[in-house]
Amino acid sequence: MHLIFFRGEGTKGQPAFRESFSKLGELRSIVPEGTPVLALTASAETKHRDRVTKLLHMEAATQVTVSPNRQNIRLGLGSLSPNNLSSLDWLVEMIKEKELSLPHVIIYCRTLKTVGRVFCHLKAELGENAWVDKDHKSDNLIIGMFHSNTLPQNKERVLKSLNGEGNCKIIVATTALGMGLNFPNVSHVVLYGSPEDVEAIVQQVGRAGRHGQQSHAILYIQATRDDAVKDVVAKAKKSCFRQALFSYFENDTQSVKPGHLCCTFCHSQCLCERNGCPEPIPLYETLVNVKSPPQKSRNVTSSDKQLVQDLLEEYMESLGSQTKQVFTSKAMCTGFSVDLIVAVLEHCPFIFDLNYIISNLPVFRVEHAREILTIISEVFGDIDSAQAVQEEECLDLDINFLGYFDEEDDDFEITTQYSSQESLFM
């Protein structure tokens, strides 16, 4: 269905990827009349379903639909500051508290870079708690990454754990995790940044709670270009999230009763007992942004910025010459990108210690964070070195997982996916 609609017709002003996909309905003219035709799809908005039915000339066909609205998933809504990962503090608390009884959690991110940032942030915040044992081998690590470039042995570790044989409970992933797979035991799905459309939201939400037990899906919203996603989010802030989302897929969506099991909004309105609702608001809604914004700041002139930029570029160059060029780009080789330099320049009024760098900038290696701090310290000369060193001790970024981030953007998954399919057709 996605091939017919999205690839056959083109959307959002883009030309069609394969116009002939939208003409698949014509195939029916070359088979004998009465030949049975079956069209199948995963989650599909009502209006997309109608459009595809027309394109396939199957208006008269019987439609069998199963609602994607699963009642055992509570829908949470939180906001996300792109430069601050503190909205995941509840998860760090939950991991520390539950340890071995920790349920499976999938955190879906839009880009490979965000996967790396979230993974490193969690690992740094968890410290020793990131492993089930004192032995820091990868099998004992409770967090993992999954995306199109994940090494096969890491993919296997994550998939085994999701099927109940392993210690990896928190998986930070792109949509590469999920296609054609079924994980029964996922209790929380976090959508870290709004997916590109409402169908993607429903697909990711639907990875939670397949065991039938009470589960949670939490959407951390970010600026989005998709009108339907904007509409859902705007409605979910002041009315039932479930109704706002699933009205795109079915008629007459009802809120789950009692309201505390339905969504953020219905929980806030819940009067399930005479004295009000006794059910506490989940940590993922109460622990948002508990960290205060940066207190300290400095004045930065344009010549200061220029100097910081020159020093960072010099450092990036030096990395490139040290590394054997086995990947396609320098950023991929070294994990030090032009984006990182841009981010440092933007944040340089607030950078006073390593924690700030790790939490707010797209940095993947602790030695890079140290070098950034050194450069900032040299240029401005106002860093309290005792505090910076003290905080350094609690940081332990693992570079073994980090050699394969690159400069690709949101479209990376799609491009990879379709370029491989394209070769199948040729």
Ligand SMILES: [Zn+2]
């Ligand atoms: Zn609701």
Ligand SMILES: [Zn+2]
């Ligand atoms: Zn209640």
